[in-house]
Each structure stands twice: as C-alpha cells, then as structure tokens.
Amino acid sequence: MTEMELSTQRQPPHAVGILGGMGPAAGADFVRLFVQACTEQLREQGQPVHDQAYPEHWLVQLPMPDRSLALRRDPQSPTGPAQHLLQGVGRMAALGVRSVALACNTAHAWHGQLQAFFPQLHVLHIARQTALHLQAGGARQAIVLATAGTYDSGLYDAALAGCGIAALLPEEGGRARLMQGIYEGVKQGDTALAARCFGEVLEPLLQRHGRVPVIMGCTEIPLALPLAPQARGAELVDPAWILAQALARDAYGFNRSPDAGALRA
Amino acid sequence: MTEMELSTQRQPPHAVGILGGMGPAAGADFVRLFVQACTEQLREQGQPVHDQAYPEHWLVQLPMPDRSLALRRDPQSPTGPAQHLLQGVGRMAALGVRSVALACNTAHAWHGQLQAFFPQLHVLHIARQTALHLQAGGARQAIVLATAGTYDSGLYDAALAGCGIAALLPEEGGRARLMQGIYEGVKQGDTALAARCFGEVLEPLLQRHGRVPVIMGCTEIPLALPLAPQARGAELVDPAWILAQALARDAYGFNRSPDAGALRA
Numbered sequence: 046m047t048e049m050e051l052s053t054q055r056q057p058p059h060a061v062g063i064l065g066g067m068g069p070a071a072g073a074d075f076v077r078l079f080v081q082a083c084t085e086q087l088r089e090q091g092q093p094v095h096d097q098a099y100p101e102h103w104l105v106q107l108p109m110p111d112r113s114l115a116l117r118r119d120p121q122s123p124t125g126p127a128q129h130l131l132q133g134v135g136r137m138a139a140l141g142v143r144s145v146a147l148a149c150n151t152a153h154a155w156h157g158q159l160q161a162f163f164p165q166l167h168v169l170h171i172a173r174q175t176a177l178h179l180q181a182g183g184a185r186q187a188i189v190l191a192t193a194g195t196y197d198s199g200l201y202d203a204a205l206a207g208c209g210i211a212a213l214l215p216e217e218g219g220r221a222r223l224m225q226g227i228y229e230g231v232k233q234g235d236t237a238l239a240a241r242c243f244g245e246v247l248e249p250l251l252q253r254h255g256r257v258p259v260i261m262g263c264t265e266i267p268l269a270l271p272l273a274p275q276a277r278g279a280e281l282v283d284p285a286w287i288l289a290q291a292l293a294r295d296a297y298g299f300n301r302s303p304d305a306g307a308l309r310a
Numbered sequence: 311m312t313e314m315e316l317s318t319q320r321q322p323p324h325a326v327g328i329l330g331g332m333g334p335a336a337g338a339d340f341v342r343l344f345v346q347a348c349t350e351q352l353r354e355q356g357q358p359v360h361d362q363a364y365p366e367h368w369l370v371q372l373p374m375p376d377r378s379l380a381l382r383r384d385p386q387s388p389t390g391p392a393q394h395l396l397q398g399v400g401r402m403a404a405l406g407v408r409s410v411a412l413a414c415n416t417a418h419a420w421h422g423q424l425q426a427f428f429p430q431l432h433v434l435h436i437a438r439q440t441a442l443h444l445q446a447g448g449a450r451q452a453i454v455l456a457t458a459g460t461y462d463s464g465l466y467d468a469a470l471a472g473c474g475i476a477a478l479l480p481e482e483g484g485r486a487r488l489m490q491g492i493y494e495g496v497k498q499g500d501t502a503l504a505a506r507c508f509g510e511v512l513e514p515l516l517q518r519h520g521r522v523p524v525i526m527g528c529t530e531i532p533l534a535l536p537l538a539p540q541a542r543g544a545e546l547v548d549p550a551w552i553l554a555q556a557l558a559r560d561a562y563g564f565n566r567s568p569d570a571g572a573l574r575a
Contacts, residue, residue: 057373066361066364066366067361068361068364069345069348069361069364070342070345072341072345073338073341073342073344073345074342076337076338076341076369076371077335077338077339077342079338080334080335080337080338080371083334084499094497094498094499095333095497096331096332096333096334096373096374096376096497097373097374097375097376098373099331099333099334099371099373100373101331101370101371101372101373102370102371103368103369103370103371104341104368104369104370105366105367105368105369106341106345106364106366106367106368107366108322108361108362108363108364108365108366109361109362110362111361111362136405140401232359232360232361233359234349234359
C-alpha cells in the first residue's frame with residue numbers, strides 16, 4: 046500500500062496495539078490519551094464521534110522486568126525485558142494489529158530489534174515522533190527528563206540530533222533524583238514525592254537554559270511533574286501524547302510524518 | 311483447581327481480560343480502575359508494589375454496535391453486539407486469560423450467552439458483584455441510574471432482588487434524560503451537559519427516597535455525575551470500581567465472593 050493510498054483511505058480504520066505494563070498506571074493512561082487523540086482526529090476530519098468510529102485497539106500489560114536495570118547489565122538476558130517485549134509484540138502481531146506503540150520510553154532501547162523481528166508491523170518510535178514534533182515547532186534545544194536507562198541508551202540525544210535539536214540533560218545527582226521520583230514516587234502511588242523530585246531537577250535546568258521545551262521522557266513523569274510549582278509556565282512536552290496521536294493517525298490512515306513513512310517503506 | 315487452592319495461591323497471578331469499546335473512554339478508565347485495585351490489594355496483602363507485581367492483563371476495545379438499540383430490536387442480529395462480544399471474549403480466551411470483565415453494564419444482557427460459550431473462562435457479572443457489595447453493607451434499597459437497554463433487560467432489578475434489595479428507578483422522562491447525558495454528553499466529550507442531565511434525574515429520586523445508595527449503572531455515568539451539585543453528599547456506588555476490584559481478586563486468586571465461586575464451579 047502506498048503512502049497516498051494510506052492517506053486517502055478513510056474506512057475502516059486499522060487495528061492497533063499498545064504494549065504497556067511499564068508501569069501499569071502509565072499504560073492505562075496511554076489508552077486514555079489514545080482515545081482522546083482519536084476523538085480529536087475524528088473532529089478535525091469532520092467525522093461523527095460515536096463508539097463505532099474508534100479503531101479496534103488492544104492493550105497488553107505484561108509483568109515486564111526492569112528496563113533501566115537490564116540496560117546497565119545484560120540487555121539480551123533471557124530473563125530480561127527483551128524476551129517479554131518480543132512476546133508482547135509477537136502476540137499483538139497474531140491479533141492482526143497494523144501498528145504498535147510501546148508505552149515506555151526506556152523500552153525503546155529495544156525498538157530496532159522489535160521492528161526487525163516483526164516487519165509486518167509498524168513499531169512507532171516515541172523519541173523520533175517527539176523530535177519531529179519539536180522540529181516542526183522550530184525548537185533548537187530541549188531539556189530531557191528521563192530514566193537512567195533512557196539516558197544510557199542515548200535515545201533522545203540521537204533522535205533530537207537527527208532533527209538538529211540539542212539535548213540538555215541534568216547532572217548525575219539530578220538523574221538519581223528523577224529515578225527516586227519515578228520508583229519511590231509514581232510507581233508507589235506517592236505523587237507528592239514524585240512532584241517534589243521532578244520539580245527540584247527541573248528548576249536549575251530552566252534557570253541555566255531559559256525557556257526551552259521540557260521533554261517528559263518517561264511515561265511516569267507526566268503523572269506528577271505538572272503538579273510541581275517549578276513546572277508552572279514551562280513548555281512541557283509529553284512524548285506519550287505525541288505517540289498516542291501518531292498511533293491514532295496510523296489507525297485512521299492519516300499518518301504523513303516522515304518517521305512513520307520511513308519505517309513503513 | 312479447588313476454591314481453596316485458588317484462595318491460598320499467591321504466585322504468579324492469572325492473566326485477565328477487559329472487553330471495552332462501550333464507549334472507549336469508559337474502557338480506558340476501567341483499566342485505570344483495575345490497576346488501582348491491584349495496587350490496593352497488593353498493599354492489603356503486605357506485598358511490595360512494583361511493575362512486576364501486576365498481573366498480565368489485556369484490554370480490547372472493539373467498534374461495538376449500540377447495545378441499547380439492539381436490545382430494543384433484535385439482540386441476536388448477526389450485525390449486532392452479540393457477534394462482536396463473542397468475538398472479543400473468544401479472542402481473550404485464545405490469549406489464555408482466566409477471567410474477563412465487560413466494561414459496559416448494558417452488554418451484560420448477553421452475559422449468560424458469553425459465559426455459556428466460554429466455560430473455560432470466568433465472565434464476571436457487574437450487577438451481581440454490585441448487589442453483593444451492597445448486601446454486605448446492609449442496603450435494602452438502591453437507586454439505579456442506567457441506559458434504556460439496561461432498564462429493559464432488568465439487569466439490576468434481578469441482581470438486586472437476588473440480594474433482597476429493592477431497585478428504585480426514574481420515570482420514563484428521567485430515563486430519556488439519562489440517555490441524552492450519555493449519548494450527547496459523555497460520548498461527545500460534553501461533560502458539562504452530561505452532569506446537568508444526570509443531576510436533574512437524581513434530584514427528585516433522592517428527595518422521594520432519602521439517603522439510599524445510588525448505583526451509577528452505566529460506565530459513562532461516573533465520568534460526569536460526581537460533577538453535578540445534586541450528587542454532592544450522595545452515596546455514589548460505581549459498579550465499574552466494584553467490578554475492577556473483583557477482577558483484581560480473580561487475578562491474584564483472592565476472590566471469595568459467592569458470585570464468583572458459583573460461576574466458576
């Protein structure tokens with residue numbers, strides 16, 4: 046199917062999949078974002094909004110081993126996330142979905158492997174979608190808040206560099222504080238602690254670099270950072286929302302982004 | 311596996327499924343409730359809360375034909391919800407889930423058929439779970455707010471009667487207003503309209519019957535009713551939350567409710 050056929054096709058939408066569990070609260074929130082993105086795109090296209098207008102979509106939340114830990118040890122360990130991610134995407138493929146989104150930034154360290162194993166699917170790339178979005182808005186710099194695993198894998202550095210955008214990262218101490226906010230905060234249901242950790246890391250970065258976009262590069266950061274007073278007035282960019290919009294475009298056949306086109310070709 | 315083995319078993323939890331799309335916003339919200347229920351049950355059992363402690367769970371949101379409409383015409387129409395519900399539950403069965411929850415009250419009109427087709431699964435029943443919950447709290451009466459389809463099928467009347475609880479329903483005009491709040495309100499993203507409709511129906515019922523539990527018997531009602539001033543101070547019962555808790559108990563093997571036991575036996 047050519048890009049033109051995809052872009053003019055309206056009915057029926059393709060089935061799509063969401064791979065979550067990393068953590069489960071973020072995965073559930075990603076489904077909410079996807080449904081919201083579908084509603085907005087139906088409205089933009091002047092199509093009626095009712096239950097039957099939404100694409101078939103699947104979510105699986107698997108008890109996935111820790112991604113950051115695996116990247117620091119053995120990313121291909123038979124008991125690590127690689128096997129679970131391949132199982133999740135493989136079962137999605139069996140369900141007949143066309144595109145899959147990974148509801149976890151760190152898991153994108155395995156993106157190339159997943160896409161290579163399942164060429165019949167489009168595996169969306171959260172950092173590339175985010176970089177394209179920022180590039181379209183004219184950004185030249187962006188602060189990246191993420192997990193140790195995401196920093197280690199250089200996920201956003203590479204994607205942003207590919208779009209001519211410099212990645213601004215916190216120091217080692219700030220990175221540890223982000224991990225505390227994610228693991229002891231969001232994953233434990235302690236949103237107040239998480240907001241405190243995230244806000245303290247963001248403040249000196251904004252002071253140093255001025256008003257630049259802030260990429261919330263872990264799906265658990267948007268669940269708490271907006272509550273931090275230091276984030277007030279900041280241009281917070283939620284890659285999960287950008288990814289949800291891209292997945293909705295894939296489902297409806299509206300996707301015209303170079304990233305998606307390149308991967309699908 | 312006996313009931314005793316199920317109740318003492320701790321590791322690993324069973325995979326469970328959620329059938330949604332009715333509407334999609336309510337389905338997404340049900341996943342959030344399920345994750346929250348799992349978190350609470352892990353805490354109650356003194357078990358550590360981390361990504362890997364959650365059960366494998368699947369959500370499918372299918373473009374499901376209108377349930378209320380089908381119940382007024384031909385519930386077994388080959389283009390109606392029966393076929394889609396059977397397809398959804400059947401594909402869940404193929405994924406190896408142990409229990410399935412339907413994230414829609416009205417769809418429970420087909421519950422008996424779904425359970426009979428797939429005896430290898432436990433298909434949870436939202437109204438029976440709710441009635442058992444109210445019975446445990448000593449209720450003798452309950453206001454039921456629901457869709458025309460749910461009223462037509464007598465879903466809550468039967469389940470509540472089975473627990474010695476009288477169902478208090480709105481008049482015909484109020485029922486039409488509830489449908490307006492669901493279809494023109496929640497399903498169109500107009501929460502303010504929905505809250506207005508739901509509140510107007512609730513007010514005279516509370517005046518007539520006094521302080522009795524209010525069953526929000528459509529998964530889209532809790533998305534707006536709590537915002538209505540008439541609902542302030544009312545004892546709102548969310549069957550979706552009760553169902554999410556029952557599904558989490560099934561996953562962890564903590565389920566001891568008579569409803570679940572009877573269906574599984």
